[in-house]
Every structure is written in structure tokens, then in C-alpha cells.
Amino acid sequence: MKHSIGHRLEQYTIKCPNEVLLLSIDIEGQPDQVAIFKGFSSSLMNPTSFDPDVPVLPDSAVIQSIDRLESPYNPNAPRYVEQGLSWDAFQRLLDAVGI
Numbered sequence: 001m002k003h004s005i006g007h008r009l010e011q012y013t014i015k016c017p018n019e020v021l022l023l024s025i026d027i028e029g030q031p032d033q034v035a036i037f038k039g040f041s042s043s044l045m046n047p048t049s050f051d052p053d054v055p056v057l058p059d060s061a062v063i064q065s066i067d068r069l070e071s072p073y074n075p076n077a078p079r080y081v082e083q084g085l086s087w088d089a090f091q092r093l094l095d096a097v098g099i
Helices: 005-015 087-096
Strands: 019-027 030-037 040-043 062-070 080-085
Touching: 005 019, 005 030, 005 040, 005 087, 062 087, 080 087
Parallel strands: none
Antiparallel strands: 019 030, 019 062, 030 040, 062 080
């Protein structure tokens, strides 16, 4: 069974709970930023549904870049592990942790 990109990224943050992922994405021409931490996704620019079955990161989303940060995330003083990863580069990390 193939899991969605959002599900795979959420699973990564469950396996790596000391990290927060910050994604810059494009959904149908609209930019957004999504934070993913301990298996939960939240839009930083748009409303996030209270229903956990409504994906924050739809399959139509185009990932521009992924930043890995140390948790807890403080937007005033972020501590980056890596910045500006492409989806292809991040997939190697997913493979390395078995996701």
C-alpha cells in the first residue's frame, strides 16, 4: 500500500520526535507553509481542519523545500538541522528510517 506524502512525513516525525519539519509548499497555485511535529501537521498560513482525517498536505501539493529543525520549534529563534531540502533528497531520509 502506498502512503501519501503527508502520512510519510508525519510518520518520520513520530520516529524522529526531536525534529520539526517545516515545509514550503504550493497547493493549486497558492503558497503555504506546513509544520509537522510528532505525527501532526498544521498549516502556518491557512486554517487547519479540526478533523484529523482532512489532510493538511493534499496529494496535489508541490513541495518547494523542507527544513529540518530541532524541537521545540521557536519561530523567533529556529535551530536548523538542515535547510532547503528537496523532496527527492528528503526521500532518502525516509528510506533510511524505514518509511
